[in-house]
Amino acid sequence: MADVEKGPQLADIQTEEDVRQLVYTFYDKVRADALLGPVFEKAIGGDWEPHLQIMCNFWSTMLLYSGKYRGDPMSKHMSLPIDPQHFSQWLTLFTGTLDVLFQGEVADNARARANNIARIMQSMLGFPLNNK
Numbered sequence: 001m002a003d004v005e006k007g008p009q010l011a012d013i014q015t016e017e018d019v020r021q022l023v024y025t026f027y028d029k030v031r032a033d034a035l036l037g038p039v040f041e042k043a044i045g046g047d048w049e050p051h052l053q054i055m056c057n058f059w060s061t062m063l064l065y066s067g068k069y070r071g072d073p074m075s076k077h078m079s080l081p082i083d084p085q086h087f088s089q090w091l092t093l094f095t096g097t098l099d100v101l102f103q104g105e106v107a108d109n110a111r112a113r114a115n116n117i118a119r120i121m122q123s124m125l126g127f128p129l130n131n132k
Contacts, residue, residue, distance in 0.1 A: 009103075010101065010102055010103040010104075010107075011102065011103075011104070012102055012103065012104025012105060012106045012107055013063055013064075013102050013104070013106040013107055013110060014106065015064075016056070016060055016064070018102065019059045019060045019063060019064065020056050021101060022059065022097060022098065022101060022102070022110070023052060023055045024052060025097050025100075025101060026094055026097040027040075027048070027051075027052060029093045029096070029097060030090075030093060031048070033089065033093060035085065035086060035089050036086060036089055036090060036093070039080060039081060043080060054069070054071070056068075058071075058073065059110070062109075062110070063106050063109060063110055063113075073117075074120070074121060074124055077121055077125075082125070083127065084122060084127050084128075087118040087121065087122055087127075090118065091114060091115065091118050094111075095111055095114065098110055098111055
């Protein structure tokens with residue numbers, strides 16, 4: 001039996017440019033999102049470029065082991081007006097972005113790390129964890 005056509009084969013995340021594409025595409029979706037956009041806009045204050053560069057450094061460190069990020073992402077989120085619905089939407093947008101752009105071991109690692117980040121942040125904020 002012949003394999004069913006799945007569409008074009010996507011490449012894995014391999015370079016800084018790949019990380020940049022992931023981050024910028026994802027945050028374009030965040031900015032347009034009715035739930036997440038206002039929270040990010042208020043926290044960032046309209047100047048997105050510094051935040052995007054920090055996120056590129058963060059994901060470069062997480063996925064390419066570049067060591068470019070040395071901050072504390074957890075503490076920066078503690079005072080935001082967010083709840084479990086925000087984390088769920090963040091994960092939906094992030095994994096959806098990954099699914100459209102990349103596939104492979106590093107993309108799978110990005111997906112797993114995003115889930116762990118959401119789980120840890122929710123726990124630190126005192127939200128019950130959804131054990132899916």
